[in-house]
Amino acid sequence: MSKDFLRISPAFEDIMPAEYRELVASGPYGKGYGISDLGSHKELLEEHPLCAGCGLALSLRLTLSVLPAPEDTVIVGSTGCSALAFPQVALHNIHSLFGNQNAVAAGLKRALKLRFPDKHKDVVVVAGDGATADIGLDMVMQSWFRGELITTIMLDNEAYANTGGQESGMSPKGAVLNMAPKGKKFQKINMPELAREAGCVYVAAVSPANPKRLGKAIRRAILVAREVGPTYVQIFAPCPTNFKFKPQETIKRIKEREKDGTYLTREYISQEAQEYLAAMEGGNKDE
Amino acid sequence: MSITPYRVLVGPEGYLPPAAASRGVLLPEKGEALIEGAIVPEEEAMQAIATKLLSAKNPFFFPGPQLLWDWKEGVAQKAQAVKRLADLAGARVIPMPDYRPKYPMINPAVEINPNHPNLTIWHNKIDLCVFIGVHCHYANMALKIIRGGTSCYTVALCGEAGHEDAMISLCCMGMPELAKLTEIIRTMKGEQAA
Numbered sequence: 184m185s186k187d188f189l190r191i192s193p194a195f196e197d198i199m200p201a202e203y204r205e206l207v208a209s210g211p212y213g214k215g216y217g218i219s220d221l222g223s224h225k226e227l228l229e230e231h232p233l234c235a236g237c238g239l240a241l242s243l244r245l246t247l248s249v250l251p252a253p254e255d256t257v258i259v260g261s262t263g264c265s266a267l268a269f270p271q272v273a274l275h276n277i278h279s280l281f282g283n284q285n286a287v288a289a290g291l292k293r294a295l296k297l298r299f300p301d302k303h304k305d306v307v308v309v310a311g312d313g314a315t316a317d318i319g320l321d322m323v324m325q326s327w328f329r330g331e332l333i334t335t336i337m338l339d340n341e342a343y344a345n346t347g348g349q350e351s352g353m354s355p356k357g358a359v360l361n362m363a364p365k366g367k368k369f370q371k372i373n374m375p376e377l378a379r380e381a382g383c384v385y386v387a388a389v390s391p392a393n394p395k396r397l398g399k400a401i402r403r404a405i406l407v408a409r410e411v412g413p414t415y416v417q418i419f420a421p422c423p424t425n426f427k428f429k430p431q432e433t434i435k436r437i438k439e440r441e442k443d444g445t446y447l448t449r450e451y452i453s454q455e456a457q458e459y460l461a462a463m464e465g466g467n468k469d470e
Numbered sequence: 471m472s473i474t475p476y477r478v479l480v481g482p483e484g485y486l487p488p489a490a491a492s493r494g495v496l497l498p499e500k501g502e503a504l505i506e507g508a509i510v511p512e513e514e515a516m517q518a519i520a521t522k523l524l525s526a527k528n529p530f531f532f533p534g535p536q537l538l539w540d541w542k543e544g545v546a547q548k549a550q551a552v553k554r555l556a557d558l559a560g561a562r563v564i565p566m567p568d569y570r571p572k573y574p575m576i577n578p579a580v581e582i583n584p585n586h587p588n589l590t591i592w593h594n595k596i597d598l599c600v601f602i603g604v605h606c607h608y609a610n611m612a613l614k615i616i617r618g619g620t621s622c623y624t625v626a627l628c629g630e631a632g633h634e635d636a637m638i639s640l641c642c643m644g645m646p647e648l649a650k651l652t653e654i655i656r657t658m659k660g661e662q663a664a
Contacts, residue, residue: 195565270571
């Protein structure tokens, strides 16, 4: 797709719902917007059914605001809370079977490369910690081993949040949830380290408590995945509903966890990715 | 044992009506069309569409993404022709701009979604609808849901192979066919007025 296709047939201009007219008139397609432009244009996600204070909803909003080319981006999702928001997102998105997201994304990326050999089509996996680190870990790791040119974003709310609160591999040790009343017995999986070892050329662990850093990581991950290799971004998105804290305390929670060292923000860039980024990052306003 | 051919009739047929194709309804060839599951000449189907449109209490056109978005040469002209056709038939228009399921929010007064088209039909008390410019798989799904849960009569003006799940379906619908249907409606309206 190209942004030039985003035109409404004149005969039907007056009957198109307002949100579509606004997306055409002031959407982010082809504009190269960043986080600092939020509030100045029609966003890709404005309404969603997620809970009040959901760290994932905020992370999604920030993520969508920094896509380098939303008109040429396909999001591949999986079962989980984020899947509830994507029907409202004004982007191409594919919902895959639980855990299959990286296999679907890899196939899609290859097909798009054949269909549009001269264009960058960004295929971005956005899935929760259950889909990425537990149920879909096989597909995730295999896509990294194969060096698939896709970006994997994990929205880490440290639980299976929309099925009543079961522990996931990403829950911290000792976490007590509605359906894990005895507390988790083992450590949170170190996914950034796994990603690096499995062949990701760019890896970042970020949180919405620092939007600029989050935006930079997402943008870098997508750009690097265009040509260099697979990339992984982990976003800490705590869940007030299942971890029983007040919705307005989400950011405070993140900062506490970052401070006490139980959630580490970090970035790894391979030498090749560094060289690629150095050439790419000349004029991006959010860098 | 006799086999009664399946007929694609006005619903509500109930939850999960069968795909008409699975009950033996075949798609028409060029120059043919479908009326309620039976293959007929295209001209006969156009006459039937005109009769249905002009006798409906609250007819609506549901243009899909292929017509609503000016994505390739010729689409804007076709959209204009469809708008003229709807105006001539006294039908209103509600768009289907994309296929996102958009749960849990949809405004049935201003849009129709293929994943729950019954909401728009119930809300607006639509007794006849015309699908045009909707991609095949979503059209078939929506037509089945409408047949299953509403008493709305469905017509599909398809640019490709036609839709066996619509009560009347034309295929190969290009500008000449649109012009022909428009002319039939204009003539029939004139006869009714006379």
